[in-house]
Amino acid sequence: MPFRVELPDSFARTLDGADRPLVGMWVCSGSPVAAEIAGCSGLDWVLLDGEHSPIGLETTASLLRALAAYPTTPMVRVPSLDTVLIKQFLDLGAQNLLVPMIDTAEEARQAVAAVRYPARGVRGVGSALARASRWGAVDGYLGRAEDTVSLTVQIESSTAVENAAEIAAVDGVDAVFVGPSDLAASMGMLGQQTHPDVTASVLSVFDAVRAAGKKAGVNAFDHDQARKYLDAGASFVLVGADVQLLTQASRGLAEKFLA
Template sequence: MSFRVSLPEPFGRRLVGADRPLTGLWVCSGSPAMAEIMACSGADWLLIDGEHSPIGLETITSLLRAVAPYPAIPVVRVPVLDTALIKQYLDLGAQSIMVPMVHTRQDAEAAVAAMHYPPRGVRGVGSALARSSRWNAVPDYLGTAGETVSCIVQIESPQAVENAAEIASVDGVDAVFIGPSDLAASMGVIGQQSHPDVLDAVSRAMCAAKDAGVFVGVNAFNIEQARQYIDAGADFVNIGADVQLAATASRALVTDFRKED
């Protein structure tokens, strides 16, 4: 009998089984060593960022392999809603995909379609050649692939906030992730993620997603703000990034050392 492989659970399934909000960290450096360090932190999930980081397809594969032995669920963010690119991310083994700048129901529908094979979606079939099926070591991958993936869409514009209920109601959207930084910028208050208007917009988007029965998360590097989002009902948060943590800690170390001079 040929060797068979089981895939790990995707992010949506982890959310369903969670008994508390999930804590995440970003992986932006492109370093497999740093990704593994983040995976050893105790974080529940890791956001491997293909949007704002110098991370290409080969690097994403290396990062996925680096974190695979650990419990943290990798979520890979594509740089843009693009069917061909999402296909490539899925084929290289990303199971949980985050799509930025989803502004409308139509955007959300396109994201979901890109995640699934026909007849449900439009994903191209190349599983025998791809890590996603472990080169056909996963039994009946084509028939079960839809159960092994999760689609997370980002709300990060006033238009998306207004359409949050429709976006969240799209069948196949497993979670909504709100980005206060881009939301603040698009509202004319760039860099002010705690601006009252931004906080109100985040709250409205969260309520719309929760009312639709969809898991909702928020990015918040301010720890107190992250706790407030959890208190308000967020199911998952992201509280820091590898490069940000390294930069902050290294500067603080040098500053503290020089105080002794």
Template sequence: MPLRVEPDRTFRQALAAADRPLAGMWVCSGSPLIAELCAGAGLDWLLIDAEHSPNGLESILAQLQAVRGYPVQAVVRPPVNDTVLLKQYLDLGVQDLLIPMVNSAAEAQAAIAAVRYPPHGVRGVGSALARASRWNRIPDYLARAAETISVTVQIETGAAVAAVEEILAVDGVDAIFLGPSDLAASMGLLGEQEHPTVRAAVEHCLAAAKTAGKPAGVNAFGEATARAYMDAGASFLLVGADVALLARGTEALADKFIPTNPDGGAPLGGTGDAPSSY
């Protein structure tokens, strides 16, 4: 007799049950080992990123399997809002999606259609072949599939900010997530995500989400900025990234143990290509 299993809790359900903002981090390395290390850190959620990171279907699957034994919510960001790609993500067992660059209600509606079976959407039917249904071990998966999936859409352009109320009104959009870096770039303020105009746009969207009764999150690596957005109503945040932590941590080690020239050049005794032996 095969096992009958139940789907995991969705990010939508985690947000609804939370009594405080949920703190998470990016997982961009493409490594299941690093993903598992991060899953055990005590954070609320992880974002496995495939938009700006070296992640394909196989590595995403391996990371989902690596983190599943930990009490952390795994959200996955595809590189694009594409019906075929979203079908593949869902079939391999992604339950929580963060859709990038959603600039209009029509684009949000397309994402929702991609995650729902007909007649409510256009998702292709292949659940018997897929990890999503645990190969037909989740009872009534086809009828229940929509409730096992959450969709968060990313607001990261001036056009999206202008349309945020319409995007929030789309049935099936569970939450919005603000990307200040791309938002700043779209406003002609590349690299200035802390600019008052950008901060005001983010806070406008947080307020719009509150009015709509939906959660809103934001990317904020600086602690002061993160706490300010929490005070402004953010329900969830990304406050770090595996690759950034590794880069800054290894740089700190080098600063401690590798002497440099007074002019800040290459390490003393080295060529600049690699540190010399001591």
């Protein structure tokens, strides 16, 4: 009988089974060492950033392999809503995708189609040659691929906030993640992620997403703000990044010893 393997639970399944919010961090450096450190930190999840970092397809595959030894759930933020790129990230074994800059329900539906095989979607079929199915070792992958993939869409504009209820209601969207940085910029408050008006918009998204029966998450490097969002019902948060933590610690050493 051929050797078979099973894929880890998706982020959506992990989120549904959690009895508390999931806390995670970014890996933006592209370093497998940083990814592995994050993976064995005790955090619940790690976001590999393919949008605002030099992390591409081959690096993402290496980072996923580095994380595979640990219980932390990896998610990959793709650069954009691009069907071809999404197909490639899925085929290299990214089970949990975050698609940025989703402003409308129609864009959310396009993202859903990109992660599903025909006839429910448009994902190209090449899994037998790819890590996604462990090169055919996952039994019946094509028929159940949809169950192994989790889709989170990112709301980060005033337009998206207005459309949050419709975006969250799209079948196939598992969760919604709010990006306060771009949201603040779209509101004319560049760099003011904790401004009360920005916070109010984030919380309005939480309400809309929960009303649709979905999970809402948010990015919050300000830990007081993160606590506010958790208290307001965020189901998952990101509270730091590898490059940010290294920056803070190294500058702290310089200030301590070179002042």
